[in-house]
Amino acid sequence: MPIAITRAVSRAIARCELTHIDRVSIDVASARAQHAAYEAALASSGYEIRCLPEEADLPDSVFVEDTAVILPDAAIITRPGAESRRRETASVAAALEGLRPLLHVEEPGTLDGGDVLLLDREIAVGRTGRSNAEGIAQLRRMVAPFGFAVREIPVAGALHLKTAVTRVAERVLLVNPRWVDHRVHFADWIVIHVDEAEPFAANALWIERAGEVIHSASFPLTAARLSCAGIRVHPVVADELGKAEGGVTCCSLLLE
Numbered sequence: 001m002p003i004a005i006t007r008a009v010s011r012a013i014a015r016c017e018l019t020h021i022d023r024v025s026i027d028v029a030s031a032r033a034q035h036a037a038y039e040a041a042l043a044s045s046g047y048e049i050r051c052l053p054e055e056a057d058l059p060d061s062v063f064v065e066d067t068a069v070i071l072p073d074a075a076i077i078t079r080p081g082a083e084s085r086r087r088e089t090a091s092v093a094a095a096l097e098g099l100r101p102l103l104h105v106e107e108p109g110t111l112d113g114g115d116v117l118l119l120d121r122e123i124a125v126g127r128t129g130r131s132n133a134e135g136i137a138q139l140r141r142m143v144a145p146f147g148f149a150v151r152e153i154p155v156a157g158a159l160h161l162k163t164a165v166t167r168v169a170e171r172v173l174l175v176n177p178r179w180v181d182h183r184v185h186f187a188d189w190i191v192i193h194v195d196e197a198e199p200f201a202a203n204a205l206w207i208e209r210a211g212e213v214i215h216s217a218s219f220p221l222t223a224a225r226l227s228c229a230g231i232r233v234h235p236v237v238a239d240e241l242g243k244a245e246g247g248v249t250c251c252s253l254l255l256e
Helices: 026-043 084-097 134-145 219-228
Strands: 004-008 050-051 068-070 075-077 102-104 116-119 122-127 151-153 165-169 173-175 190-193 202-205 212-216 233-236 253-255
Touching: 004 026, 004 084, 026 050, 026 212, 026 233, 068 084, 068 102, 068 253, 075 084, 075 134, 084 102, 116 165, 122 134, 134 151, 165 202, 190 219, 212 219, 219 233
Parallel strands: 004 050, 075 102, 122 151, 173 190, 212 233
Antiparallel strands: 004 253, 068 075, 116 122, 165 173, 202 212
16 A cells, blocks of 8 residues: 655644745644644545654654655655754654665755655656755766656745745646746646746645545645646645645655
8 A cells, every 4th residue: 555654733833944934823733634634635646644743842743845855766864954944854764764775864964845846757857945955966876776867946935946836737837937937947848837826736635546636725726736737636625735835735745
């Protein structure tokens, strides 16, 4: 059975790192209820949920995507760009032990999984405040033996590449064109633009096995665009975690 690794919401999430949005109050109980519904959506798509225990002193630890990059033949344990998040990787590495051979990004490289977008045998990596040139170079060297090419993508105005663009079907991307220039970097792909009123709506989790995308219910206008394109949307309420600058890709690591 495919596996989804998640982590319980930290009671300290109100102290999360923020870069592009203002800090507002986060209801921990609501965030946990929304996270449980997200896990249920993954379970309904056929994943075995392996939820790691809460890290009470690591505010951003629910966002497990940033700690690893999952490939068919290996898992790369990242070195997050925010120093406060680097202790998150040890428990994720332990959870992945035996599921994939592990490789590690080393100092001075930094890499967040939220900057890594798998596009078949190519890996697009966002050059952001969280992922530096050395981290991207290390990733390129590590994945080359597995037949993957790495392409660096500049991102402006967004925390991660997958804040600005995600894959929503076999040859289709969901994009906020203000944050990434898809005409230059994704010219061979079909592109759906987010609604201008919903700039954070480009983050969607494509579940290929279920033929659908998990998408935040906070973005109904963009969801309607996806539906019009023939893409089935599984909405989940995720507004509390959105206050921590998190999206639906951020909360799981999927192993097929």
